[in-house]
Amino acid sequence: MDNVARRPALPGDRDVDVAIVGAGFTGLWTAYYLATTAPGLRIAVLEAEYAGFGASGRNGGWCSALFPKPVSALARRYGRGPAVALYQALRDTVDEVGRVAAAEQIDCHYAKGGTVVLARSAAQLDRARAEVAEAEEYGLPLSLLSAAEARARCGACGVLGGTYTPDCAAIHPARLVRGLAGAVERRGVTVHEGTRVLAARPGAVVTATGTVRADVVVRATEGYTPGLPGLRRALAPVYSLMIATEPLPAAFWDRVGLSRRETFSDHRHLIIYGQRTADDRLAFGGRGAPYHFGSRVRPSYDREPAVFAALRATLADLFGDELPVSHAWGGPLGVPRDWMPSVGLRDGLGWAGGYVGDGVATSNLAGRTLADLILGVDSERVRLPWVGHRSRRWEPEPLRWVGVNAGLRLAGASDAEEARTGRSSRLARLLTPLFS
Known part of the structure; x- marks a missing residue:
């Protein structure tokens, strides 16, 4: 993917409703469901390299219902019902990814063979x-x-x-993430590539070429999260x-x-x-x-x-x-230190990640969940046990x-x-x- 055509960088300061840091699966799925549900929303996605540069474009192509925490461990902490609900939501998500790929005509070689x-x-x-x-x-x-x-x-x-x-589809991840970037652009989302974020905080994202002011800032940076200020030990x-x-x-x-x-x-x-x-x-x-x-x-x-x-x-x-x-x-x-992915929104700052390599489908569920949280939708998704979870920091x-x-x-x-x-x-x- 090194030869992909690059989208323009952020040209200067701007105001939006939602600023998303990272144009991988998490950031793009969040933008997709926000733009689909609330078409008038002003959304900007900021990416240091290009859409799918990180794990989203380089992974093994398992769109699966896998979750790093066993269902029994979730049940011990949250109860049987919430644990099973999360796993069922992930099973449904495998089909949701296929549905969107077909609806958006993204040829990502989706094949649900288990x-x-x-x-x-x-x-x-x-x-x-x-x-x-x-x-x-x-x-x-x-x-x-x-x-x-x-x-x-x-x-x-x-x-x-x-x-x-049966709950896994093989995909071509780079085709899916690049296709998804095109799908969000068709819905009015702006994707700024070549725009390295220096700081992300409630109300603003600071980059080398300008500051994006936003009502909601979403951090969707996965393995690159430790490069942001104050997050060295987060993942x-x-x-x-x-x-x-x-x-x-x-x-x-x-x-x-x-x-x-x-x-x-x-x-x-x-x-x-x-x-x-x-x-x-x-x-x-x-x-x-x-x-x-x-x-x-x-x-x-x-x-x-x-x-x-x-x-x-x-x-x-x-x-x-x-x-x-x-x-x-x-x-x-x-x-994350406890191998527990999480998604949440607090004080105008949203986040999702820590997938431990199981992020192709999980990021879709995270994107839908973040969209619900940002738009104030009281769905079953926002009550799943990973919502609002905070992992302890890694040791120094x-x-x-x-x-x-x-x-x-x-x-x-x-x-x-x-x-x-x-x-x-x-x-x-x-x-x-x-x-x-």
Whole structure:
């Protein structure tokens, strides 16, 4: 997307009703629903680079009902009803994204094939069974697959079983976010690219080329949030990296399947994720890149040769082939200290984010929720348990650097332990206090 045509920067001071910082999914969905519901509203979106420059344009293309906090954890804190309501709202959101894409004629390669998560060891199969039992307890659709059923969906090596949920669509994220930027412009929203925000506070957004005065300011900056004044410890920018293969031949797909473009993963601790693209590539990513001291975000951090090599090796291990890779990239996502995304509006300042990599659909729900909050609409969305949530701040450095990187290393070591012993990792128990 480096060659996209850039929209003009903010030319000077201006007054609007709503100023939105960030032209990723969160900011653009918020603008879309505001402009759709209240067409006369003056809305400006301010973006340092271009629409979709961050995680919105670089992610793995899972438009899913995933949420970083398990439904059981939400139920313990907020009650069963609110927890299930949030998960149901996310399930509905997967379809809402598809509806808008079709209505706005955004060719984002939307294909709702669901997600298959493979179990390739006894320990992973135990986790799969536990996840299905929890989903059944709360009435959520997650099926336990036999080895044959799992291989029929995703023909990887060494599959013992897995899980399947219908609540995910594979998409091309850059196509969706750029199409969404065009859709909001058609509704009268102004998108200023190349406009770096220096400060965002109630009533005003300060940039290098002017100040935007607004009744409501919305911060939609996800992994770039720590770069704003006073927010260094609000979110930790953690990098996720991806590779994509060349288009693969029909013989490969006859063996591997993914015929409905199911997204896929497995039940290891260090997250991996993949999809079959509309042009028959494998787009595949995972965690493992280091967190950088002081929550620094740099273009050079998008490329970690060791992580790219590990992703290639993992693909070969999954599918038994050394596959030809044509693209490699990465970028930061936003992680709150308690892994709890949030959305809210207080004293004229709105926010949403902290999706921990599950933001494609979640950002749509956040955008609709912010629109309701800004317009004073008393909907079921504004009563969901993530609304108004405030995560505690991350620890100061160097504790933050030590803790986040220790967690990444522990996840990888836990997988290695399970591969070596064939049993559930004892090390993995140490992950819970780091990410809760």
